[in-house]
Amino acid sequence: MHELAITQNILRIANEHAARADAQRVTDLYLVIGQLSSIVDDSVQFYWDIISKGTLCEGATLHFERIPARLRCQQCGTEYGLEQELTTCPSCQSARAQVIQGEEFRLESIEVEGEGNRSKD
């Protein structure tokens, strides 16, 4: 639903960093997305193909690295993963858990071409 706004953010960040690196073209973007970040990859890709046209990022490939969610029980300290549904602590059944991994939502790096071609003047 809100993937357009998010895709615009990704494009802006990538174009800024590409321009700063004097790149002529961005070929790849590496995104790190936690399991708990509600983002639909296909939808981002759909908007990406449209809004990246005419920018340094036109034609660039999006790579999504998904990070699984990890919870830490606040009662006994057990760390556990998140399956299909929210679950209580497998050791003590406590319902008090803290998210320690899975909320990532960042652009890790971009691969660019044409760097350093600017004339030295």
Add this chain to the structure above:
Amino acid sequence: MSKIVHVVEDIMSANDDVAAQNRAKLNGAGVLGINIMASPGSGKTSVILRTIAALKDELRLSVVEGDTAPVSIDADKVIAAGMTAVQINTGGNCHLDANMLRQALPELLLGQVDLLIVENVGNLICPAGFKLGTHFNVVIASVPEGDDKPYKYPNIYRGIDALILNKIDLLPYIDFDIDYFKRGVQLLNPNLIFFTLSCKTGEGLDAWVQWLKARVRAFQAHEDSRLHEWAHHHA
């Protein structure tokens, strides 16, 4: 020649920066801001109107209404209740973001406000991703929506400070397991404050209103002491 450029930038950083500016603006004016999120029809506007009625003699309130269509039904009700209300028309967008709130803030006389209530767009998915800069996030759920919503929409229930379960007058007619509902919310939100109420009968409203009032008072006392501290340091 190709090379890797390290970016390591949070995709929401632009929104988060504006949210921080909004927070600073509210802090500077001594205004406590709350962001109310819920699905359509859960009773956001009813809760806000009830809250206004209960607090209008003690606190100066303002409301920002986020609506996806250019209808001012909700804002009109708030204005009819004697409050100042600013409507943000998101133009079909599914959520408010920090920049929309930033643009609305100058329309409010923040110096004359104690509590700013922001009514987000009715949606259980998208508003969760966009910080506004308010001090508290509140979700209003309602009995007819069903007790499984925290399990289906975990993101909106994470990072909230208070949860209101509205329409409890309907509990006799609907299979709704409050304990099951509460467990699902607590699981990712152990420090949550939970209110059950009915805007129709008024049951449970007082606990919510008193909690909110106490938050405003605590915030203002804290701001005052910070101001005194600042004045002391700069004397």
